[in-house]
Amino acid sequence: MQFSSLFFLFFFLPICLICYFAAKKIQTKNVVLIAFSLVFYAWGCPWWTMIPLLGSTVFNWAIAKAAVKNRGAVAGKIAIGVGVAVNVALLMSFKYVGVFIPGTTDPSAFLPVGMSFYTFQSISYLLDCYWEKSKPQEDFSKFLLYITVFPQMSAGPIVRYGSVEKALSDRRTTAVDLYEGALRAMVGLAKKVIIADSLLPIVDSFFGKDVAGMSVLGTWYVVIVYSLYVYFDFSGYTDVALGLGRVFGFRFDENFRHPFACKTISEFWQRWHISLGSFFRDYLLYLPIGGKVHKYLNLFLVWFCTGMWHGATFNYILWGLYFGAFILLEQQIGKKRLKKWPVVLTHLYSKAVIIIGFGIFYFKDFGQLGQFFLNITGLSLITNGAPIADPVTWSSLTGNLFLVAAAILCSLPILPALKERVQNSNNTLVYTGGRVIASAACVAMLVICCILLASANSAPNLYFAF
Amino acid sequence: MAQRDTTTESRGSKKPMDPKVRKRLERQTIALTLIVVVPFLCLLTLFLLVFPRSTVSQIEKRDLATFPALSLESLLSGEFTRGVTEFYDDTVPFRDAFKNMGNQFKGLFGFAPSEDDIRFVDSPAIVKPKNDATADTATTTAATTVEGAASRQKSTTAAATTTTVPVNPYTKEEAETNWSNGLIVVKQDGHYRAMELFGGGGGTAYADALNALRASIGANVRIYSMPAPLASEFYTPLNAQDYTVSQSDCFNGVAAKLNGGITAINVCGALSAHASEPIYCRTDHHWQPLGAYYAAAEFAKAAGVPFADLSAYTQGANSGFVGTMYAFTDDSRILNDPEDFVYYVPKASYTADYYDLSFLYEYTDDLFAEVDTDNSYLMFMGGDSRVVQVNTGVKNGRTLLVIKDSYGNAEIPFYTSSFETIYVADMRYFECNLVDFINKREVTDVLFTMSAFSLVGDNADHLSALLSQSGTVPAVTTTTLPPTTDATEPTKITE
Numbered sequence: 020m021q022f023s024s025l026f027f028l029f030f031f032l033p034i035c036l037i038c039y040f041a042a043k044k045i046q047t048k049n050v051v052l053i054a055f056s057l058v059f060y061a062w063g064c065p066w067w068t069m070i071p072l073l074g075s076t077v078f079n080w081a082i083a084k085a086a087v088k089n090r091g092a093v094a095g096k097i098a099i100g101v102g103v104a105v106n107v108a109l110l111m112s113f114k115y116v117g118v119f120i121p122g123t124t125d126p127s128a129f130l131p132v133g134m135s136f137y138t139f140q141s142i143s144y145l146l147d148c149y150w151e152k153s154k155p156q157e158d159f160s161k162f163l164l165y166i167t168v169f170p171q172m173s174a175g176p177i178v179r180y181g182s183v184e185k186a187l188s189d190r191r192t193t194a195v196d197l198y199e200g201a202l203r204a205m206v207g208l209a210k211k212v213i214i215a216d217s218l219l220p221i222v223d224s225f226f227g228k229d230v231a232g233m234s235v236l237g238t239w240y241v242v243i244v245y246s247l248y249v250y251f252d253f254s255g256y257t258d259v260a261l262g263l264g265r266v267f268g269f270r271f272d273e274n275f276r277h278p279f280a281c282k283t284i285s286e287f288w289q290r291w292h293i294s295l296g297s298f299f300r301d302y303l304l305y306l307p308i309g310g311k312v313h314k315y316l317n318l319f320l321v322w323f324c325t326g327m328w329h330g331a332t333f334n335y336i337l338w339g340l341y342f343g344a345f346i347l348l349e350q351q352i353g354k355k356r357l358k359k360w361p362v363v364l365t366h367l368y369s370k371a372v373i374i375i376g377f378g379i380f381y382f383k384d385f386g387q388l389g390q391f392f393l394n395i396t397g398l399s400l401i402t403n404g405a406p407i408a409d410p411v412t413w414s415s416l417t418g419n420l421f422l423v424a425a426a427i428l429c430s431l432p433i434l435p436a437l438k439e440r441v442q443n444s445n446n447t448l449v450y451t452g453g454r455v456i457a458s459a460a461c462v463a464m465l466v467i468c469c470i471l472l473a474s475a476n477s478a479p480n481l482y483f484a485f
Numbered sequence: 486m487a488q489r490d491t492t493t494e495s496r497g498s499k500k501p502m503d504p505k506v507r508k509r510l511e512r513q514t515i516a517l518t519l520i521v522v523v524p525f526l527c528l529l530t531l532f533l534l535v536f537p538r539s540t541v542s543q544i545e546k547r548d549l550a551t552f553p554a555l556s557l558e559s560l561l562s563g564e565f566t567r568g569v570t571e572f573y574d575d576t577v578p579f580r581d582a583f584k585n586m587g588n589q590f591k592g593l594f595g596f597a598p599s600e601d602d603i604r605f606v607d608s609p610a611i612v613k614p615k616n617d618a619t620a621d622t623a624t625t626t627a628a629t630t631v632e633g634a635a636s637r638q639k640s641t642t643a644a645a646t647t648t649t650v651p652v653n654p655y656t657k658e659e660a661e662t663n664w665s666n667g668l669i670v671v672k673q674d675g676h677y678r679a680m681e682l683f684g685g686g687g688g689t690a691y692a693d694a695l696n697a698l699r700a701s702i703g704a705n706v707r708i709y710s711m712p713a714p715l716a717s718e719f720y721t722p723l724n725a726q727d728y729t730v731s732q733s734d735c736f737n738g739v740a741a742k743l744n745g746g747i748t749a750i751n752v753c754g755a756l757s758a759h760a761s762e763p764i765y766c767r768t769d770h771h772w773q774p775l776g777a778y779y780a781a782a783e784f785a786k787a788a789g790v791p792f793a794d795l796s797a798y799t800q801g802a803n804s805g806f807v808g809t810m811y812a813f814t815d816d817s818r819i820l821n822d823p824e825d826f827v828y829y830v831p832k833a834s835y836t837a838d839y840y841d842l843s844f845l846y847e848y849t850d851d852l853f854a855e856v857d858t859d860n861s862y863l864m865f866m867g868g869d870s871r872v873v874q875v876n877t878g879v880k881n882g883r884t885l886l887v888i889k890d891s892y893g894n895a896e897i898p899f900y901t902s903s904f905e906t907i908y909v910a911d912m913r914y915f916e917c918n919l920v921d922f923i924n925k926r927e928v929t930d931v932l933f934t935m936s937a938f939s940l941v942g943d944n945a946d947h948l949s950a951l952l953s954q955s956g957t958v959p960a961v962t963t964t965t966l967p968p969t970t971d972a973t974e975p976t977k978i979t980e
Contacts, residue, residue, distance in 0.1 A: 024574050026573040030533070062563075065562050195515065198515040201518075201519075450502070450510055451513070455517065462521060474583045475587065
């Protein structure tokens with residue numbers, strides 16, 4: 020089930036909320052949330068997808084207890100080693116099994132929804148418990164809730180156990196939580212349904228077929244639109260997850276901080292899919308491997324894994340290593356020197372790298388990727404005789420100018436800055452008016468979302484596939 | 486009172502707001518928001534649960550999803566639950582009204598071309614010649630077994646051949662043009678017209694199937710190939726012609742692959758001469774009956790049969806017709822610029838017997854079905870789902886079998902003055918073996934007439950299947966109604 024469907028918004032969610040808030044005790048609330056989360060997960064999926072979910076949950080709960088009990092001893096090391104290895108093996112086997120099956124076009128076709136997310140949550144739980152950052156959960160139902168709670172289950176963020184440990188046993192939903200959570204969810208829904216779902220057809224109409232005939236500026240236009248699409252699709256979905264989590268009394272960590280506002284690639288990854296980046300930083304980057312070349316080897320490993328996490332196709336690995344190479348380059352240049360660069364230059368550099376990176380992310384076909392590079396660099400002017408601009412692109416741009424402009428503006432931290440000013444304002448009119456306008460805007464966006472959802476089904480979230 | 490004083494005091498002051506005031510204002514705005522949002526969500530939930538669900542979308546010309554059948558297998562596979570979601574999301578009450586609202590909203594995403602909006606940026610000049618082999622590959626994805634632009638590969642990049650588009654007032658001039666969902670929308674003569682651009686193709690599968698049929702049946706049976714061009718052949722303005730391929734050239738290329746004994750008819754020239762008349766729908770992917778009439782006249786000439794002019798027909802019109810192109814483009818300009826769908830009912834007597842796809846008799850009725858205005862093109866025999874036998878008053882011993890896609894439907898009424906008996910079968914659904922049918926029904930003339938997309942796309946694969954499939958033609962029993970005469974209005978087909 021996905022958030023951006025009328026069935027979820029106006030059938031599943033209302034029933035879930037009624038049952039949840041009708042329950043008085045936290046234990047009952049947990050049971051309600053687990054039950055609805057399992058239904059949410061199983062809805063539309065084959066029955067067997069529940070086996071790896073429930074199996075890995077039981078396994079990780081038990082192995083964490085065993086590892087902690089024998090911490091420092093060989094048995095403990097074996098337990099934690101086996102725990103991590105089983106999780107990685109399970110994820111890899113589902114994620115990449117398609118590579119070995121002849122005739123399978125999508126290597127991730129057999130991957131149950133959300134497995135990449137809940138497996139990484141489980142690994143973080145095991146290691147945090149073993150490294151004494153968290154205490155293992157004694158109550159299986161609470162651990163099950165941590166893994167399965169539906170707002171974050173299918174497309175993240177990758178929630179650290181420590182950030183929700185207390186809430187699993189004791190949480191309340193205040194009116195502020197309800198208000199902030201609902202507004203956040205509405206904003207997320209609007210990002211997904213109004214912006215991302217409207218940008219996707221533009222991308223499909225150009226990149227959905229041979230790109231050999233595309234102009235240079237046309238390719239730039241479409242890849243920029245695609246970058247915006249991925250951002251709004253994923254961050255919109257995350258906003259809904261964070262908003263709904265808040266409604267249920269959870270505070271999940273932010274997963275995006277306006278990544279396109281970055282000045283360097285290192286900064287971009289501190290703002291983009293933060294929970295994945297921090298996972299690799301905390302659990303992979305500092306692994307004692309590589310000896311003298313430790314730093315470079317680990318960097319390579321992190322970015323190779325970042326690419327691999329997204330899928331088994333070559334373009335994802337290339338995508339990960341591409342960013343790794345630029346981060347290495349920035350490390351060699353040094354932060355201080357980079358800061359001395361003109362701001363315009365750093366923005367141009369980082370946006371160009373990021374946008375071209377999304378081109379790599381899109382094209383699974385090597386030939387098309389090569390053609391994309393020819394187009395984006397302008398070499399296609401020579402190799403294909405392609406034009407600099409073309410009327411189809413112009414037509415698409417003028418026909419979607421306000422949409423693309425709105426997407427660019429909303430991808431920058433302008434609205435949060437306004438919100439902060441309103442929140443900190445000492446003027447009652449500004450404070451009240453600002454909040455009322457924000458609420459009204461969210462309601463208006465919800466109405467538009469409903470109209471769009473009623474007239475056409477929303478595209479599935481891109482990160483469902485990961 | 487004290488609170489109000491504090492509020493007034495803090496307004497416009499640089500002094501930090503009293504935390505109590507801030508808290509109170511926060512509570513008030515939260516309460517206000519929740520008072521609006523919660524009932525709104527409850528009402529919307531009730532609306533979706535209580536109001537009658539839509540079953541058909543007139544805009545999208547399709548039946549909406551039905552509630553899935555529950556079985557253990559469908560439950561375990563997730564098919565049932567997926568189906569429930571699809572049903573709930575697809576059958577929203579007043580769906581078409583929401584669709585229109587959604588499209589109106591999407592119309593705000595950018596500039597709609599205005600009268601002063603001059604065309605495109607610099608001429609793209611990205612036309613490349615393409616050989617036939619690559620053309621065939623390219624067009625495998627250019628069409629599918631499902632008709633309609635929504636199911637087709639859209640061509641928004643440069644089309645790939647040199648073109649010889651028929652010259653008429655529309656193709657030799659530029660026009661206000663833009664792309665909408667991969668289709669082209671032009672403004673000509675003060676009206677919007679949505680069109681599918683043609684990507685070209687070799688049509689080898691089509692030609693092979695016709696050649697195989699030629700070799701399988703007696704030389705006394707005449708075979709004709711008369712593909713139907715799309716509107717883009719005649720109405721693509723000068724500034725967009727680099728993005729479409731000449732259908733006339735394509736038809737000639739396919740004709741060159743046909744063996745002797747097959748007559749190829751290219752109607753592009755004949756239709757282009759009438760381009761200023763309403764020969765194609767502006768809001769639908771089909772031609773208007775008038776376009777089918779001019780094409781049918783070309784066929785009658787080639788077949789050497791009599792052909793009645795339009796005075797032998799009673800003209801009718803469905804005003805306010807908005808066809809498939811609105812749903813394909815989601816462009817509200819198409820919705821707001823409806824057209825007349827003008828049809829021609831033969832004055833001569835005929836009967837039409839309807840059969841299922843395996844040629845088992847079902848009923849006898851008129852050639853014209855009563856349909857909603859938005860489904861006007863479905864009036865011909867009620868669509869494509871039946872095999873039809875038309876018995877006319879003509880006595881020339883000629884029996885015509887029309888193998889067609891939906892484009893062919895509009896031609897059928899015009900053959901009632903030309904052939905004694907007409908069989909109509911849709912190549913995508915017909916279950917009988919074609920050779921067996923021709924032999925048993927003593928067919929004298931076989932006409933293949935289908936859209937340019939079907940000619941070069943996957944639909945052509947159905948033709949070879951027609952030759953190899955095992956369905957034999959059963960004995961026919963009919964209950965014939967009295968021939969219709971002087972019909973002026975379509976009558977309802979009852980099933």
